Amino acid sequence: MSEVxxxxxxxxxxxxxxxxxxxxxxxxxxxxxxxxxxxx
Numbered sequence: 001m002s003e004v005x006x007x008x009x010x011x012x013x014x015x016x017x018x019x020x021x022x023x024x025x026x027x028x029x030x031x032x033x034x035x036x037x038x039x040x
Contacts, residue, residue, distance in 0.1 A: 006027065013025050
């Protein structure tokens with residue numbers, strides 16, 4: 001998937017997430033640190 005497609009899709013998803021305060025949007029390769037310290 002090209003970076004342009006990812007950027008456009010992320011923007012569209014953020015338009016839904018931000019006003020509803022649903023959390024964060026990250027790429028699957030970004031990694032996410034959980035409260036117990038694990039990184040997924």
